[in-house]
Amino acid sequence: MPPNTTASTGQQPGKSGRKKGRKARLVVLVLVLAIIGGVAYGAYWSISTVRASFPQTKGSISLEGLSGPVDVKRDGYGIPQIYASSDEDLFMAQGYVQAQDRFYEMDVRRHMTSGRLSEMFGKSQVDNDEFLRTLGWDRVAKKEYDTKLSDATKKYLQAYAKGVNAYLAGKEGKELSLEYAALGFANDYKPAQWTPVDSVSWLKAMAWDLRGNMEDEIDRALLTSRLGPRQIEDLYPQYPYDRNKAIVQEGQYDELTGTYGQGSGTSGGTAGAGASAGDASAAGTATDGTTGLQSQLSGLYDVLEDLPTAVGVNGNGIGSNSWVVSGDHTITGKPLLANDPHLSASLPSVWYQMGLHCRSVSSKCQYDVTGYTFAGLPGVIIGHNRDISWGMTNSGVDVTDLYLEKLTGDGYQYDGKVKPFTTREETIEVAGGSPKKIVVRATNNGPLLSDRSDELVKVGKKAAVDTSAPDRGDGYGISLRWTALDPGTSMDAVFAMNRAANWSDFRAAAALFDVPSQNLVYADTEGHIGYTLPGKIPTRAENVDGSIPQPGWDSKYRWTGYVPQDELPFEFDPARGYIVTANQAVIDEDKYPHTLTTDWGYGTRSQRIIDLIKSKTDDGGKISTDDMRQMQLDNSSEIAKLLVPKLLKLDIADKDVREAQKLLEGWDYTQDADSAAAAYFNSVWRNILKLAFSHKLPKEVRVKGQCLWVDPVNTTGPADETEKVRECGQRDAEQAQPDGGDRWFEVVRTLMDDEKSDWWKTPKSGTRPKADNRDELFVRAMIDARWELTAKLGKDIDTWSWGRLHRLFLKNQTLGTDGPGFLQYVLNRGPWKLSGGEAAVNATGWNAAGGYGVVWVPSMRMVVNLGDLDKSKWINLTGASGHAYSAHYTDQTDKWADGELLDWSFSDGAVDKSTSDTLVLKP
Template sequence: MSATPAANEPDETPDVDDTVEDDGAPAPRSRLRRAVAGLAVLVALALVATVTFGVVTVRKPLPDHAETQQLAGLSAEVTVERDAQGVPQVYASTSEDLFAAQGYLHAQDRFFEMDYRRHVTAGRLAELVGDVPAAIEADQVVRTLGWRRVAEEEWNLVSPETRSYLQAYARGVNAYLADRAPDDLAVEYTVLGTRVDVADPAPWDPVDSLAWLKAMAWDMRGNYDDELGRALAYSTLEDVELVEELYPGFSDGGNTPILRKRDVNQTVRAAGSADTDATTTGTALGTASVDDAVQATADVLAAVPVLVGRGDGAGSNSWVVSGEHTESGSPILANDPHMALGAPGVWYQVGLHCEQVDDSCPFDVAGFSFSGFPGVVIGHNADLAWGLTNMGADVTDFFVERVRGDTWLRDAEAEEWADLELRTETIRVNGADPIELEVRSTDHGPVLSSVMDVGAVVDSPTEAGTDFGEYAVSLAWTALEPGRTADAVFAMATAADAQDIQAAAELFEVPAMNIVFATTDGHIGYQAPGKIPVRGVVSGPVASDGTWPRPGWDPRYDWQGYVDPEDMPRALDPEDGFVVAANQAVLPGGTGPYLTRDWDHGFRSERVRTLLTEQIAAGRPFTVEDMENFQSDDWSPFAAVLVPVLLDVEVEDAYDRAGQEILAGWDYRTETDSAAAAYFNAVWRNLLSTTFWDDLPEGAQPTGGSRWLVVISDMLERPEDPFWDDRSTLNVVETRDEVLTRALTSARRDLTVEMSKEPTDWNWGSLHQLALQHPVLGGDDVPALVRDYVNPDPVPMPGGTSVVNATGWDASSGSFAVTTGPAMRMVVDLGDLDASTWVTVTGTSGHPASSHYDDQLPVWAAGESFAWPFSREAVGAAAEDTTTLTP
C-alpha cells in the first residue's frame, strides 16, 4: 500500500532528502527543491490558500490510493492494480463498472486537465480562467465552429452500448467529484481562485467526452495549413506556378508510399472526384480584399489552443513486422504518435479488463487513453494490437464567399442569393461582462473571417453593375457533421481480425487516421478509415482538388458526397513482410480514392524502411529492443541531402570556414552532444529565412518540415531560381551559391553568440530542448516560481524534424526549442504480450506534487521504456498498490 498524505499533515516543511510522494517513492531532488521553492512563493503570493495546521500545501489534492474506496453505482466490486509508475489496471464484472472505474481514476489523477479540455471544447474557457484575451478569442472561434453543438447531435447517433459506456464513465467521474471542493481536486483551482471566482465544477456530462473527439480531429485535420498557406503565398508572389513550386507532390521526394499497388487486397475504384467540363471565374485570389480575408481567417484559427498537436511535427511513426522476421515468430507492432508536448502529457496509460470476457463484457484491453474519454485509443487486447498515425487526408475546404447583409451568393451565374444561418452565442467571462457573438454560416460551413472583430469581411469589387457585397471565408470540415467515431473507439478495443478493423474503420470518421494492426495468430495489415469528401473537377486558375480556397458562389465546387468506405485502401499480409505508416502517401499516385496532395514527404518512413530491410537482409530476427532502438533513431535525412552540397561551397574567411569544416566526417546523427548537428540546423534555419522570408508573408514562412527539404533539393538544381534572389537588395540578383554561403557564415556567427566561438564547444542539446509547459499556469503571465513548480525542468533532446525520433522545431520561430514529439511510445510483441513496452512523455498524474507527474520523462527522453504487463499474473507481479472499489 502506498504512503498517502493524511488530511492533517504535520506542521513542517518537507525535507528535501527524505520526503515521499503519493506512491511512497522518493521524489526526484530537483522536483522537491522546486516544490519547496514553489511553496514559499505560493505562500508569499497567497496563491495557495489550503491551510492545514498553519502550513500552506499543494499536496491536499493528491489522490488517496487506500485499499478500499466507495464508488456509488457499481454493481460489484472493482479491483485496481497500480504499478511503480502509478499505471492502473482495472478488473470489473461488467462493461459499465469498468468504465465507471476508469472515469473515477481519470478524475482522481487528471480532473483539472479534463475540466480544462471540456471548457476549451465547449468554447467556455473564459468561464474558467477569467478575462484573459487569449481565452476569449479561443471561445469565439470554438463557438463559431460549434464543436459542442455537433457533439450534442452525436449523442443520439452513437450506439446504445456507447451511450451506456459514456454514461457509466460520467458516473465514475461524478462519484469522485462528490463532496470534494475545488481545492480537493487540483491545486490549479486554488491558484485560479486568487484571480477569479472558482465554483464547484459542474458534473461531468457524457457529451463532454464526445466534444473532446472534436479537439482531436481539429488538430489532426490534414492539409488545412497548406490550403491557407497557398493563398497567403499567392498574396505576395501573385504567380500560381511559383506557389506550386513551394508545394511539391509526394513523388518528388522519391520515397515509398505506405502500400504498393500489389499489396492492396481489394479492387480499388478511382473515387474522390467527379468530373465536370466547365470553366470558372475562380476565387478572386490576389485581390487585396480576398487576401485580407484569408489572412484574417488564418489569424482567427490560430487562436484555438493546441490540445493534441499541429503543424509539420504533428505526425507519427508506426510500423508492423510479420512474425517471419521476428525472434518470437509472431508480429511486432510499434507506434509513437507525434503531438504537442505539455505537462501533463496528453496520454494516460490504463488497462481495462472484464473478469470474464464474453459478449456481455467484451473488454480485455490495455493502452493509451485520453482523460475525459472512456476506453483505449491506441493499444492491444488479447487478440490484436493497433497503432494510429495521422493520414493527413484533406477533410477541410475554405470557401471564399460573397456576403451582402444577411445573405450570401450561392450561385453567381443564376444570381441566386440565400439567407445566412444566424445564431447568437453568449460567452460568459469569469469576473467580467458577457460577450455576445453573432455566428453566421453558409451551406459550406461557419463564416470565420469576421470572428473577433478583425475586420476581415471587406468590400469586394462590384462586377457588371451587380452589388456583390463583401468577401468572407467559410470552412467546410467533415467533423462539423455528426458522426460515430465514439463507436469506433470501442469497436477497435474489441477487434480480433482484419474484418473487425475494417468495420471499426468505417465508423472512424474523423480524424482520418492510418491504422496498422497485427494479430496473435500471425497476421499484419493496414486500413485507411475516415470520411473523405468527393470534390468536383472544375477547370480554372487554380486546382479544384481542395488544395486552394474555393469560390463559394460556384456550386460546381461544392462537395459531391463522400468516398465509399469500400474504396478506402487496405492490405493484409503484404509481400514485404512489414508495413510502415508515417504520414507519407498511402498509395502510388493515381491509385485509389483521392485523399490529398499534401502528404508528409516520407523521410521518416523511408528511414524506417531502410532499417527494416537492412536487418531482414542481414538475416537477424527483430526483437522488441530493436524496435525501441528504431524509435530513437536520430539520423537526419536533411543532413544526408544537404551536407555534401554545403561542403562544396567555397567559404573564403577561415573564421567562417571553421563552422563548415565541422560538418566533414559527420555521420548525420543528431545526438545532444553533436556540434555538427547544432551547426547544421542553424544553417538550415538561416538558409530558409534568407531564401524565403523576403518572398512570403508571415504565416506562410518555412517551418522547416519535409516539404521544405524537397523544395530546397529541387532548387539546388536551379542556381538561378527566382527564390534565391533577395528582393530586399535593389539592383542585385543573388544566386544559389551566394545564399548558401550566407547561410553557412551567418550560422557560424549565430552559434558564436549563442554558445561559443570554438565550434568544438557547440552541442545540439543546448539549443534543442524540451520545455514542457502547463496549459494554464505555465505561461509568462504567471510568476516565475509558480511556472517552475508546474513546468518540469527543460530536457536537452536529440533528433529533429523529419527524423524518426521526431522532436520537431519550427524554423520560422527562430528557436530550436522542441514543439512536438513522440507523446508516447509503445512496442507490442504479439507472441508474448507481457514482453511489450510503453512510455509517455510525463506520467500518469496531473498533480504537480505527485511523483508520477513527470517520473517517466527521463526514461522517455533517453529513448527507453517500461515493461508493459498485460496478463493477470504479470499485472499482479508488477503491482505496488491494490485498491478495491466497492458499490
C-alpha cells in the same frame, strides 16, 4: 492564463495573445500577493494544498452506482490496471481513476471544446470562446450522442460520467487540484458535473488539431498575391513516389473495385501533393474576389493561431510514426508493432496509460484491453487487447475546405440567388465580468469564421468595392466546410476496436471511425498484419481538388459526396512483410481513382524507417523488440545527407567560418544531443531557408509557424518576459520564414540542380555579402550560422552541442504558461537537452521560423510484441499524474528523453507482479 491543453513548449502566442496574457496575469495577481503575504501562511498553503489533491491509491472507497467490487492496481509509475465484472463498472471506475489523476486537465478541455473557457479564466478568453462557439463542437457532439451512437456506447459514456462525478462529490477545488486552489483566490469557480457529451466533444477537438491542410489552403491563396504559378509550384513540389514509397504498395485494393494497379482513373482529380497548387484558376480558387480573399485569409490566420491546441499543434499536421513487421522478419516469429505519435509537448502528457480488464470476458463484460487514452475519454485509443494490436498516424486527408462567401444583407449569394443565413444566438459567461452575446451565422457550406473578428468583418465590407467581385454587395466572408461538423460514430469505433478479435472485426470497427481520418496499422497474435484508411473523406467535382479556397457562391465547387468505405485503400499481409505509415502518401496517385489530399507529408521519415527495416531483413536478419525501439530513436538528418557534401566543397575565406565548416567533415548526419556538427548544420539549414525564401514570400504567409517562445540557451529556465517579447517582436518585423519540415527538404532538393534559380538570390545585409547563385547563398548561410551560434553558444566551437540549442521545456497547461512566476516554478519542468530533429524518425521537432527549441515530440512510444504481450514496451512523455509534486508527475520523462521503454504488463500474473498499490472500489 490562456489555456493550451498541450502547452506547446517553445510556442508563443502572437500579438493578440500577448495582450490576452497581460490581462490574464491580472486575474491571478491576488494569488501572488497571497503567496508572498507571509512566510508561514505561504508554507502552510503550499504543503496543505499540494497534498489535499493527491489521490487515494490504497485501501477501499465506496462508490454509489457500482454493481460489484472493482480492483485498481497501480504499478511503480502509478499506471492503473482496472479489473471489474461488468462493462458499466469497468468504465465507471475508469472515469473515477482518471479524475483522480487528471480532473483539472479534463475540466479545461471540456471548457475549451464547449467554448466556455471564459467561465474559468475570465475575459481574456472571450475571443477564443466566440470562435469555438462558432464551430459548435459541443452542439455537434450533442447531436452525435442523441442520434448516432449505439445504445451500448451511450451506456459506457454514462457509466464513465458517473465515475467522474463520484470523484467530484463533496470535494472543494483544492481537493481536486493545485490549480483550483490558485484560481480560487481570483474567482468562485466551481466545477460542474461531467456529462457524456463532455467526452464526445473531445473527439471534435482531436479532429480539429488533425484536420489536415487548411493552413496550406490559406498559404497557397495568399502566395498568389506575390508569386506566379511556377514559383508556387516550386514551393509545393510533387510527391516523390519514385523515391519515397506510399503506404499501400501491393494490390489489395483490387479485391473490392478492380481498379488498383491499372492506373485507370482520375475521377476525383489527382492525389499528388501540389497537383494543381500552382494553377489557381484550374483549381477553381475564389480569385474573382481577390482583394476580399487575400484580406480575409490574412486576418483568419491571426484568429486560428491564437486558439488553444488540443492534441496537435493546431492544425499544422506534425505527424507520427507507426509500423508493423510480420513474424517472417522477427525473432519471435510473430508480428511487432511500433507507434509514436508526434504532438505538442505538454505537462501532463496528452496521453494517459491504463488497462481495462474484465475478470472474465463474456457478453456481460467484454473488454480486456490496455494502452493509451485521453483523460476524459472512456476506452483505449491506441494499444492492444489479448488478440490484436493497433497504432495510428494522421492520414492528412483533406476533410476541410474554406469558401469565400459573397454576403448581401441578411443572406449570402448562391447560384445567382440570395439565401438566408442559418443563425443562432450564444451567450458567453465571463468570470469576473458581464456575459457577452454573439450571433453565429452559417451558409450552406458551414459557419462563417470571419464573423468572429471585428477586423475581418470590416475588411470584408471594404473589399466589396473590388471591381472584380461578382457584384457590389455588402462584402465577403469566409466559411468552413468540415466533416467533423456533421454528427458521426467515432466513439462507437473506439469501443469496437477495443473488442476486436481479428482483422475482419478491426476493419468493421475502423469503418465507424469517421473523423479524424487516421492511418491504422494492425497486427494479431495469429501472425497477420494489415493497414486500413478509415474516415469520412469528401469527393469534389472534376478539376476541383480542395487545395485552395473556393467560391462559395457557385454550386459546382460544393462537395459531391464521400469516398465509399469499400473504396478506401487497405493492405493485408503484404508479401514484403512490413507496413510503414509516417504521414506519407497513402497510395500512388496513378493507382487510385479518388483525390485524398494534395498535401501529403513528403515521406522523409517513412522512407528512412523502410530503409532501417530493410537493412535488418534483406540478408535474412530478424528484428527484435529492442531493434524496433532503436529505430524509433533514429536521429539521422536526411536533408544533411543531401547538403553536407555540397557545403564541404565550398571555398570559405573566413577562418572562423572555415573552422565551423570542418565540423561537418566525417559527420555521420546523426543529430545526437552532444553533436557540435548537428548544431552547426541545423543553423546552416535554418539560414539557407531564411536567405532563399523568407524575403520573397508575402508578409501575410506565416508558413506553418507562430511566433515562438525561444528561450536563451545559456539559462536554465524560461526567458523572462522582456526577452520573449523582444525576440517575438523582431520576428514579427521579419518576412515570413519556412518551418523547415520535409516539404522544405523537397523544395530545396528540386532546386539543387538549378544553381542560378532566382530563389538562390539574396541581397547584401550589412557586412554580409549578397548571393547571386546557389553556392554563394550557401556560403552566406554558413557565415550567418557561424555568427549566430557564436552569439548563442560562444566562440569556442568545442563547447557547441545540438542539445544546448535543442531543448525541451514542459509547461503545465494554463497557469504554467501565463500564471505568476511562482506558479510557473511550481508547475513547470525542464529543460531536457534532446537528440533528434525535424523530419527525423526521432521527431523532436523544431520550427525554423522561430528557433531551435523543441516544439513537438514523440508524445509516447510503444512496441507491442504479439508473440508475448507481457514483453511489450511503452513510455509516456510525462507521467500518470497531473498533480504537481506527485511522484508520478514527470517520472517517465528522463527515461523518455534517454530513449528507454518501460515494461508493459498485461496478463494477470504480470500485472500482479508489477503492482505497488491496490485500491478497491466497492458498491
